[in-house]
Amino acid sequence: MSKENEYKEIFLAEAVESHEELNRLITELEKRPDDKKSVDAIFRITHTLKGNASGMGFKTIADFAHVVEDIFSAIREKKLVLDDQIFSSLFKSIDVLGELIHAVKTGVNVQYRGIKTKLEVILNSLKDNKKTDTEDSKSSDYEETATNNGFPEDDKTTTLPQQKPEGFEYDNNDADTAQKQAADETEPAESSKIIFSDHVQVPVRKLDNLLNLVGELVIERDRIIGLNSEKISTSEYSRLNRISSDLQYSVMDVRLVQVSFLFNKFHRIVRDTASLENKSVSLTLKGTETEIDRNILQIISDSLIHLIRNAIGHGIESMADRKNVGKPEEGNLTLKAISESDAVIIEVSDDGRGIDTNKIREKAIRNGFLTEAEAKNFNDNDIVLMIFEPGFSTADDVSELSGRGVGMDVVKKALDSIGGAVSVTTQKGIGTTFSLRLPASMAVKGTLLFELQHITYAIPLSYTDAVISIRKKEIYKVSNGLVTSHLGKTIPLVFLQDIFELPYANLINESKVLHKTYDSTPADKALNIVIVSYNTRIMGIVVDKLLQQKEIVEKPLMKPFDNVKLINGVTILGNGHVCPVLNVATLFNLIFIRNYTTKKN
Template identity: 30%
Template sequence: MDMNQYLSMFIDESREHLQAMNDNVLSLEASPEDVSIVNNIFRSAHTLKGMSATMGFEDLASLTHEMENVLDLVRNHQLKMDEFIFDCIFKSLDALESMVDDIIQGGAGKADVADIVASLKSIVSGDYLKSGGGSAAGAAGASGAGGRAELDEFQFSILQQSIEAGVPVLRLQVHVREDCVLKAARAYMVFQTLEANGEVIQAVPSVEEIEQERFENSFTVYYISHIDKEQLSGQIGAISEIERVDVQVLDLPLLQSLMQPLASAKDEIAAAAAPAAATKAQEAKPPAGSKPAEARKPGGSGGAPVATRTIRVDIDRLDTLMNLFSELLIDRVRLEQLAGEIRRSDLIETVEHMARVSSDLQNIVLKLRMVPIDTVFNRFPRMVRDVAKTLEKKVDLIITGADTELDRTVIDEIGDPLVHLLRNAVDHGLEPTKDRIKLGKPETGTIHLRAYHSGNHVFIEVEDDGRGINREAVLKKAMQNGIVSPEQADKMSDNDVYLLLFASGFSTAEKLSDISGRGVGLDVVKTKIESLGGSLQVESKLGSGSKFSVQLPLSLSIIAAMLIRLGDEKYAIPLSSIVETMTIRKEQIRQVHKSRMVDYRQGVIPYVPLAEMFDAPGTADSLSGEVQLVIVRKGEKLAALAVDEFIGQQEIVLKSLGKYLTQTFAISGATILGDGQVALIVDPSALIK
């Protein structure tokens, strides 16, 4: 028996059941009396218990059994759901996910869940009501394996990316003197000092608890800064009634050890399974549950699922298929070129037929890699629920377009940026409930998460009906930080101003927050989206809300491009960035404030001589006095790229430049042409500032 095959099926099915339970518990939280939802959760738990026991993962089976006992009482009307029970169920799901992740990493799926099991047993016996269960205090006993760690997944991702980028990450333990009278005031002074030199990511206890003096004589801070360790210790130590500060510089292994063990938002793990195994597992799937009120999807049918017509395929196999097809595409272009030179009619007909067949094959191969964005979106309702509860806000997350498909490569990378945008919307976008009521707004804030196709791109939007972005506050902060000058500020459009929010370390927050990283995060969003060949736009109306729009390419593997010549070399420019091509005379290039510009439509746009910029060999001044231009776009901005010759449009295979050419300016990759030459692919967005 091939155990790897069954383990792969178990992992895949376990993750599906855990996601279904998360979704259904969120639905149940909105409709606590709906027994049909409880039945769905019970069936998923029962199936997961059976699968775990069969595979020998007894800890998993034991915990799901305790969950079953609670759910059985609820579905038989012997127990009513309350806040304590919901928190216990969610913590159980987090623990189960942690155990499945341990199995994925080669472990035995074991975890210390004694606290959670004790809480579940107390619910069944009714003892939790006697000890104050149903309150925040009662729920504290179910915090999970030996207590919670200091970092959640969101904070971990920020710190990890900072370390990888070479930015020092510090863990500070600040000790206040035992006879200190105003501990909160001293802590505030510490945070002021830290704010002046870097970015605070997390405080333990939370900032709110520190402000209310709900801590003993020390607190911990996770901090990003270039300041010298000794200098920082001296500055904090100089604050009155601070006894000492212990500063620890973190590397990745140390940071990993501090990661919260019960993280609830993990990346999807793809696993292979044979068709027979997938069919067998299909019989155990629970009926699809409805989306919760806090995270609902308009429309959609509630019909019964149809018989399965799918199989699971390892993503590595699809990558291999794509690589083989890429080589085939290169050979096809070469054959077309040779057929054009030889001019034999039978050869030309054969090559044309091969081109048609390979085009159909290309579409199929690309579609095989397309994955519904719902695989990313389905983690967000739970995350938004947890963040809103922490901030004591009421939030309605409305998801549309979850069936929109994206290339698997993009899907794997877009999750973290969307986490940042959604957390930012809940924390900074939406006003506190009391403020919304004063403003005459509904006390429940609304966040729309949308995805849709447009041309060769997918657009993802995060829109809230909150306070909006204060243009003047953003500009004031940007000028204070030296990001823009007063002269530049006067000429900036609203979108340009809003994009300043994505500058590294930029923050307009007036109050400390443990949710959105105190200004760290949006720069990570911008960097990640641009690395995927995408772009960002921001719209906002003060007092009404904000909308962040992410534009992404459908695929990162095969793109349509315009081939051009610069001197002796060939380059490719993605068609998705090109507005049009045109020819002008040299005398039409004008000097404006020491910059070369050309007339275009009703205005002027920058003139960018590519051959000069890339120092292309063999470049000579044109004798005709004419200049070939490619007009490219980045958002609302345009530029005219000067080239020596247009070669023509062609589908090209995008190849990475590897680990040694990561800092190449305005080049996003390379491709192999039909004649065997390598052509670099120009990144127009890097040329437009």
């Protein structure tokens, strides 16, 4: 479906819902004409409908809604008093408005000019009455007369002057046309029709349950095909394969929402945060039409709040400081979304002072996160990533927004939970950009299957850069670890079996723990390696055997296995076996941050 048709469907769904609410409100208003809340609600709905229709290019609906809006504006301002005549016109106008909305889909020609003219005449008569009242108020022999919407009390059925509103043109200039319109004013609307929207509102929990059931169906499909692959040709299952896959992706598509759903909520957050910091900050949104799984958007919403507060509190300078360095006094914060194959990149950028890596390095040493020797071996990219460590803060003073050592670690934990990653680019005096790489959907995950000790494991493709085969002689011992060369760069290497055999994670610091499998491997043996990356770092993982790429439906670990940090979840393979999914984020943290996991208090 094209974007234009999709937006059209969304407009129709909202417009039908608005029309139904207008019918309810005006019926209630007829019973209680003094109900200000109903009048205000009708005014807001017609105003919104006018704007939406105008944005979609439906000028007839926009113009008609505008007239109805003006009528209720006059009612709100007590310039127009509701009576039977007015209600009759209003009910007719709401009916016609519904027909115009329905005509967007059906293309039916709707008679609307008569009632539109009548409403315009009422509005014009209010202007004329205002002029008359002004002139009469100056007369010394003025006699007050009870009126009803500009008409004498004893002449409520007086016909409004049939003047032609300014700018209004009939379809034709002959008398017959003036008569297709008089009939339109007096004839009742067609027999009432119930119009149903093509959209229905479904609770997210129902979609989640449906997606889980589809996932179970896919697992069962793979199991059946796997068990019967030797007996029956897989082509005989091609139709089942296609239908179940289409069903799976259709349900996934229902859960996709535009990032504008979340982005638009940040205008107020930016305003409030900037106010607390006594700063002036504008917010720019880009790529708001990018689609992502609603559940992922919900999970990372808090992370984006922390990043925005961090950018305003730490990144963007005060107005005085910005002026001193030749920048505009108002800082700029940009939220940008980019769709990239099966991932979505969300960037939070500011034009502030940038991140001072030397200050972070000093704080890390002072607070016991790193020794001086370790800090020297960390490049600027590694040092910047220290801000995501629990309890780390660069703020010198504790305030409402910073200095408490919480916030940025929440970002990392949220991303790890969904298989995402964060990277940081910064330039001193220019600004900083946080890039969040997120899976477009949590329902299906692309993985690479590999074997270790006769057990099949899965590793998410979002972390996988390449697979290579090297000889043992191409691997070298460095301190307590191993390294090899890949694309001209030296990268750390780990035998996954050594990690799995550790009874406790902190034993990884023990001497030669990561050399165990290497030492027992024959010198001429070819080793299968998966090159993985996470948060700008890269590493090689040695496994027994590489299998295939496969899309899986991942299930979380249940108690008591939910504390197994190296395994993120499990899936069921076609042969019915359970396949653990490797937690790459935990593996990286274990290898790269093992030296300061027990920081000083």
